[in-house]
Amino acid sequence: MKKIQGTVTTPKGFEAAAYAAGIKYQNRTDMAIIYSTSPCISAGVYTTNVVKAAPVLWDKAITDSKELVNAVVVNSGIANACTGAEGFSYCEEIAKTTQEALHITHQILLGSTGVIGMQLPLDKIKKGVEKLATLKEATLKKGQMAAKAIMTTDTKAKEIAVEIKVGEQTVTLGAMAKGSGMIHPNMCTMLAFIMTDANIEKEALQAALSEDVVSTYNMISVDGDTSTNDTVLLLANGQAKNPIIKKGTTEFAAFQEALHYINEYLAKEIAGDGEGATALFEVQVKGAKTIEDARIIAKSVACSNLTKTAIAGHDANWGRILCAMGYSGVIFNPDQAKLYFESEAGKILIMEEGVGVSFDEEKASKILSEKKVKALIELKEGTSTATAWGCDLTHGYIDINADYRS
Amino acid sequence: MKKIQGTVTTPKGFEAAAYAAGIKYQNRTDMAIIYSTSPCISAGVYTTNVVKAAPVLWDKAITDSKELVNAVVVNSGIANACTGAEGFSYCEEIAKTTQEALHITHQILLGSTGVIGMQLPLDKIKKGVEKLATLKEATLKKGQMAAKAIMTTDTKAKEIAVEIKVGEQTVTLGAMAKGSGMIHPNMCTMLAFIMTDANIEKEALQAALSEDVVSTYNMISVDGDTSTNDTVLLLANGQAKNPIIKKGTTEFAAFQEALHYINEYLAKEIAGDGEGATALFEVQVKGAKTIEDARIIAKSVACSNLTKTAIAGHDANWGRILCAMGYSGVIFNPDQAKLYFESEAGKILIMEEGVGVSFDEEKASKILSEKKVKALIELKEGTSTATAWGCDLTHGYIDINADYRS
Numbered sequence: 001m002k003k004i005q006g007t008v009t010t011p012k013g014f015e016a017a018a019y020a021a022g023i024k025y026q027n028r029t030d031m032a033i034i035y036s037t038s039p040c041i042s043a044g045v046y047t048t049n050v051v052k053a054a055p056v057l058w059d060k061a062i063t064d065s066k067e068l069v070n071a072v073v074v075n076s077g078i079a080n081a082c083t084g085a086e087g088f089s090y091c092e093e094i095a096k097t098t099q100e101a102l103h104i105t106h107q108i109l110l111g112s113t114g115v116i117g118m119q120l121p122l123d124k125i126k127k128g129v130e131k132l133a134t135l136k137e138a139t140l141k142k143g144q145m146a147a148k149a150i151m152t153t154d155t156k157a158k159e160i161a162v163e164i165k166v167g168e169q170t171v172t173l174g175a176m177a178k179g180s181g182m183i184h185p186n187m188c189t190m191l192a193f194i195m196t197d198a199n200i201e202k203e204a205l206q207a208a209l210s211e212d213v214v215s216t217y218n219m220i221s222v223d224g225d226t227s228t229n230d231t232v233l234l235l236a237n238g239q240a241k242n243p244i245i246k247k248g249t250t251e252f253a254a255f256q257e258a259l260h261y262i263n264e265y266l267a268k269e270i271a272g273d274g275e276g277a278t279a280l281f282e283v284q285v286k287g288a289k290t291i292e293d294a295r296i297i298a299k300s301v302a303c304s305n306l307t308k309t310a311i312a313g314h315d316a317n318w319g320r321i322l323c324a325m326g327y328s329g330v331i332f333n334p335d336q337a338k339l340y341f342e343s344e345a346g347k348i349l350i351m352e353e354g355v356g357v358s359f360d361e362e363k364a365s366k367i368l369s370e371k372k373v374k375a376l377i378e379l380k381e382g383t384s385t386a387t388a389w390g391c392d393l394t395h396g397y398i399d400i401n402a403d404y405r406s
Numbered sequence: 407m408k409k410i411q412g413t414v415t416t417p418k419g420f421e422a423a424a425y426a427a428g429i430k431y432q433n434r435t436d437m438a439i440i441y442s443t444s445p446c447i448s449a450g451v452y453t454t455n456v457v458k459a460a461p462v463l464w465d466k467a468i469t470d471s472k473e474l475v476n477a478v479v480v481n482s483g484i485a486n487a488c489t490g491a492e493g494f495s496y497c498e499e500i501a502k503t504t505q506e507a508l509h510i511t512h513q514i515l516l517g518s519t520g521v522i523g524m525q526l527p528l529d530k531i532k533k534g535v536e537k538l539a540t541l542k543e544a545t546l547k548k549g550q551m552a553a554k555a556i557m558t559t560d561t562k563a564k565e566i567a568v569e570i571k572v573g574e575q576t577v578t579l580g581a582m583a584k585g586s587g588m589i590h591p592n593m594c595t596m597l598a599f600i601m602t603d604a605n606i607e608k609e610a611l612q613a614a615l616s617e618d619v620v621s622t623y624n625m626i627s628v629d630g631d632t633s634t635n636d637t638v639l640l641l642a643n644g645q646a647k648n649p650i651i652k653k654g655t656t657e658f659a660a661f662q663e664a665l666h667y668i669n670e671y672l673a674k675e676i677a678g679d680g681e682g683a684t685a686l687f688e689v690q691v692k693g694a695k696t697i698e699d700a701r702i703i704a705k706s707v708a709c710s711n712l713t714k715t716a717i718a719g720h721d722a723n724w725g726r727i728l729c730a731m732g733y734s735g736v737i738f739n740p741d742q743a744k745l746y747f748e749s750e751a752g753k754i755l756i757m758e759e760g761v762g763v764s765f766d767e768e769k770a771s772k773i774l775s776e777k778k779v780k781a782l783i784e785l786k787e788g789t790s791t792a793t794a795w796g797c798d799l800t801h802g803y804i805d806i807n808a809d810y811r812s
Contacts, residue, residue, distance in 0.1 A: 048733070050740060051732030052732075082762065083761065084759070084760060115725065116723075116728070224630065225710055225711060225733070226729075228729050304631055305629040305631060305711070305807075306587065306807055309807035310807065312808045313809040315808065315809050317522075318523060320522065320631070322488050322634075323455065324631065325456075325457065326455040326457030326632075326634060327454070327455045327590075334456060353490070354488055355490040356523040393804065395804050397715070398800060401711075403719040
């Protein structure tokens with residue numbers, strides 16, 4: 001597997017475009033299209049929130065079926081969530097308009113992100129789709145513009161591409177995603193789109209995605225709030241012309257590895273760019289009885305408002321970490337627990353056998369002042385390991401969210 | 407039942423004192439004693455956190471036994487949590503010193519609150535206990551001083567007293583509590599002490615307390631973090647000389663009502679005085695299938711960082727409320743859900759059948775600008791009701807917690 005510079009337009013046959021439709025934001029793009037020159041099979045994972053946005057219901061019906069897909073249309077500004085039958089009918093209209101503009105008959109997947117409870121301005125969106133249909137081209141720049149158009153409170157676009165060899169052929173995967181509030185994915189996260197030119201069975205595509213979100217998007221949290229719009233889509237158009245990838249083969253394992261690399265990268269990008277965040281907060285748990293135990297404890301620590309505020313203050317308040325481990329619901333012996341803080345500035349032992357050790361506060365504070373900060377927890381209960389990613393909780397989060405609708 | 411002006415020293419035979427021992431804070435009291443002139447039966451509920459503070463382990467052994475109790479000694483500043491065998495041995499020492507200072511042989515209950523992971527300064531505490539033993543007197547003022555001494559980031563002392571008639575006798579209950587961060591009680595909350603002169607069976611005392619915390623302390627949250635030190639103690643010395651209260655009687659029901667009044671009052675006081683809070687946020691769910699469903703949904707909404715920040719901004723961002731209901735884990739039909747906001751400034755319908763209605767934004771903002779703000783949710787799934795209490799999430803919370811240890 002090789003990481004390459006690229007985005008959603010890097011795999012063969014994928015084009016993209018962005019457009020400023022004026023949905024909510026002014027003076028910036030807010031619509032994007034990803035288009036495949038040949039029909040794709042698709043896989044998707046979606047929010048487990050009982051309240052599901054209209055585009056989530058729309059996409060799930062398509063990725064669950066055998067229908068082929070030609071494009072994904074995404075808008076930021078308004079989430080088309082809690083919009084009832086009217087909101088769902090807009091999905092139909094937008095898909096139909098896209099098919100007409102592109103002169104295609106295959107399905108159109110949709111993504112929306114932004115304020116919940118407002119109806120989309122259908123005329124602006126339809127006009128946007130028509131514009132996007134004329135603008136798309138297979139350039140890296142267009143892909144990067146698409147990644148920018150889907151941002152809401154994100155401070156930077158999130159995109160990545162990797163290559164693998166399948167038989168003689170090079171298979172490419174390119175992806176983009178957006179965060180950065182209401183992030184506590186369960187089954188998947190807020191809007192990630194992965195395109196590949198792999199030739200792969202549909203069953204294998206969905207299996208690879210469903211398995212991988214458990215250790216990537218499902219292990220991040222910005223604020224503990226599981227969105228109504230969480231969607232990860234994976235499209236494959238087969239243009240790499242590799243021998244078809246089937247489940248359980250070496251080629252499938254290589255595809256899984258590439259997909260995992262992409263998903264973990266994007267998940268960490270989303271966590272580190274959480275609303276108001278100044279640091280990515282990584283929590284690794286080693287020596288747990290089961291992998292579920294490890295995941296639950298890691299996520300409990302990464303989600304705690306009190307550990308997150310301590311990280312913001314570069315304060316080695318390890319008691320809060322042990323406290324968050326303790327209320328996670330997992331049974332473990334705190335008197336065996338060990339904790340280190342680690343970053344580019346070094347590594348320091350903070351707690352051993354459940355009790356604080358004497359440590360250099362200045363060094364600890366320096367370690368916690370880096371852009372990426374890691375808490376390493378050792379349990380001595382077993383051999384399972386898991387990692388969760390969050391961010392610090394700062395004034396910026398309050399500023400962004402106290403008045404988000406206006 | 408009658409609410410009266412009072413505190414822990416209001417029931418017959420209870421005395422109290424406060425002292426500035428210099429444990430962590432300067433220029434303020436940080437130790438308190440509550441003393442009963444005759445031995446008490448006791449009941450307790452404690453944190454469900456796997457990591458339990460030393461005084462929690464100490465108290466639980468006593469309230470689970472038939473041993474009688476003469477006093478409660480509480481300190482703020484340091485929590486005596488994650489302090490290992492040394493921390494537990496300090497509990498023994500403090501209790502022994504208290505018994506000697508008071509010339510008594512019955513048990514001493516302990517409470518600690520403050521920074522996790524530091525050892526108590528035993529000499530200062532012992533000196534404090536000796537001072538407290540000389541200072542205690544049965545005046546209202548001493549009770550109020552005790553309520554102040556146990557505060558950490560609380561902005562005000564929390565105390566209450568009520569009277570009931572049992573036979574010919576007046577039975578009094580007086581209580582104090584403290585918040586105000588690491589508040590997400592599970593089984594009970596951070597330090598509440600209820601004293602009564604009731605003559606009551608021990609089994610009835612524990613049953614009344616255990617049942618009542620479910621709808622009071624367990625329904626509040628400031629930050630989603632369940633403390634290592636959560637403790638609610640209920641002591642009864644029988645000095646009201648009423649006919650003994652047994653479970654299942656009318657008198658027991660009257661005692662339960664009085665206890666519930668106290669617990670709900672203190673729980674709301676703790677939530678409304680959450681770290682950095684400017685408003686108490688009450689979430690009432692009506693028409694749920696079961697009371698468990700109602701409680702889970704109410705608590706999910708009250709705990710959401712995004713609803714809490716919206717309340718801080720006086721922003722009627724109802725989509726976040728429906729979102730938090732949706733990820734609570736309860737299955738319900740969002741298309742039947744109704745939402746009102748309510749406060750002293752009025753009541754306004756915001757959402758009906760899962761979709762926003764057109765409402766007066768200015769009026770909504772005015773309603774959300776009050777000190778007590780209520781979200782009223784109607785589900786049409788059944789007849790069960792529950793209420794949860796939280797607070798808004800503001801810059802103040804970040805300021806308090808980014809550098810709490812120093």
